[in-house]
Amino acid sequence: MARRKKGRDVSGWLVIDKPAGITSNAVVNKIRWAFDAKKAGHAGTLDPEATGVLAVALGEATKTVPYITDALKAYRFTVRLGVATDTDDAEGRVLATSDLRPDDGQIDAALAQFVGDIQQVPPLYSAVKIDGQRAYKLARDGDTPELAARPLFVESLARVAREDADHVTLEMVCGKGGYVRAIARDLGEALGCLGHVRELRRVWSGPFDAEDGLTMAQIEAEAKDPALDRYLLPLETGLADLPELPCAPEAATRLRHGNPGRVNQGAEYGEEAWASCNGQPVAVGIYRAGELHPTRVFNLP
Known part of the structure; x- marks a missing residue:
């Protein structure tokens, strides 16, 4: 029996504009298949329903992943005020509601406490490990583990739109390990009105911008075609800092x-x-x- 091919020695970075409804790992697996690459990885997970920059490294570029993971990232997200969910996003079960709706000035004042070096408790439904198990798995099994607060650097957090009384759109630039869902949850609690993330988009991550990202449709249309390599950015793009x-x-x-x-x-x-x-x-x-x-x-x- 012939030995199975291990894939190509192809190296570089690919910027994907991830659509909603697919996990980050599923995107990486599709990219690896499309390029017939030996090795692939991504620099920072996005929730399945989140969209925007997912930077995928192929081959030797995977050695530069930590430098993108550690880089600043920008998110634009809409918070649904008045409703708390168990997942801190729109996919979760409603835990509590509130009729209170803060005005723009109250929101802006509350945002200040989330800028700088802060401590953040990750969402219960997250990939944080507790005694070797993922928090989201424990939560799905009915457990409610205690998650320790983690340090996070937030360079900026600002209101950019107020669609209506129930929704406010924010932009945040932060460092490694930030959970946008936790920001929405904690902001709702600080305002006394509760809240969760309704929509989330990563606008940029280190040197990579969502506007430059390929769609999964483009990848699938050219899968296994050597011409796909033209989209690859050089390995050193991950070393820009x-x-x-x-x-x-x-x-x-x-x-x-x-x-x-x-x-x-x-x-x-x-x-x-x-x-x-x-x-x-x-x-x-x-x-x-x-x-x-x-x-x-x-x-x-």
Whole structure:
């Protein structure tokens, strides 16, 4: 029996404008299939009903996923005031309602407490692990586990529209690990009116913008066609926040073998940076006294 093909050695980033009704993992699996790629992953889960930027890494680009996961992200979302649900979104079971409706000034004043370095308790229906099990699985089984608060940096949170008394649309820029559903829940509680997310869209994530994203229909229409590769962004797109330090071929060889290599100056001592040789990424590492000490090495063809 012939051995099954493992897939292509294809590397790069793909920006998907994720539609509602599909999980992030399902998108990644479809992308891997469409490109016949050996390896794929994404930089930050979106809820199934959320839309917007899902950055998918293929091949060696998966080694740069942490730098996108750690980058700032922007969300636009609509909060339904007056209703609390067990999932903190419109898919959940209604837990309580309120007739109170705050005005715009009250909303704006309340938003201030969610900006800066805050502590946030994740939604009960989330992927947070408790004793090795996902919180959402425990919740579906009827348990109500206690979730610990987690730190979150919120750069900005502002009201951008007020459709009617029951709905307000907000935009938030935040760091790693933020739950928009928790913001809606906590804002509703702070205002005394309750609330949950009705619609959610990730507008951008690090260097990736939803306006540049491909649709799943485009992917499916060109699946298995080598021309699909034209949509791939280079691996180094995921390293946009790190200094680039060019190096000579001899140093590149050392770096690819996991050894320190001489690089051009362009970073502070102890700073994380990446080395390139003839425009191709070689490694990520820590810069010290003219050398890069590699922590991740890229094996590009």
